[in-house]
Amino acid sequence: MKRISLILVLLSLFAGALFAQADMGITLGLNMANVSQKDITKNESRTGFNAGAFVQYKSGDNFIVEPQILFTKKGFNVDLPTDPFTSLSYVQIPIHLKYDLGVSVLKIQPFIGPNIS
Numbered sequence: 162m163k164r165i166s167l168i169l170v171l172l173s174l175f176a177g178a179l180f181a182q183a184d185m186g187i188t189l190g191l192n193m194a195n196v197s198q199k200d201i202t203k204n205e206s207r208t209g210f211n212a213g214a215f216v217q218y219k220s221g222d223n224f225i226v227e228p229q230i231l232f233t234k235k236g237f238n239v240d241l242p243t244d245p246f247t248s249l250s251y252v253q254i255p256i257h258l259k260y261d262l263g264v265s266v267l268k269i270q271p272f273i274g275p276n277i278s
Contacts, residue, residue, distance in 0.1 A: 184217040194235035194249075207248070209234030217259075225259040225270065 188211075195206035213231035220226060236248035257272040 182219060184219075186215055186217075188213050188215055188229065188231065190233075192233060192235050195237050205237065207236040209236060209248075211253075213253075223261045223263060225257075225261060227257040227259055227272070229253075229255050229257070231255070 190211045192209040192211055193206050194209065211231050211233035213229055215227055215229040218226045231251075231253040233251045233253055234248060235251065255274060257274040259270040259272040262269045262271075
């Protein structure tokens, strides 16, 4: 059931590109995650990555809707004898609402939106 839901979400995110003028691309990034708990005295952040694809649908001159699908790795190190390393993998589906400021030299686009993972 989860696979069918994921396939339907992916199809709905990228199907609109066939019918509207849209820009598509890839995105890569770096994650630094940590966790804090009062019983744990020594913990360290771990560096991970994220990679995925996005589609930008333009609405009017300056408004943009940008759904993404990302695979991301997060984790932390804890000073425990049993399992000192924790690594977590996520599939995230953020949907950003952007506003293009129209600066010709830089592409400045502030955004807000939900993130499902």
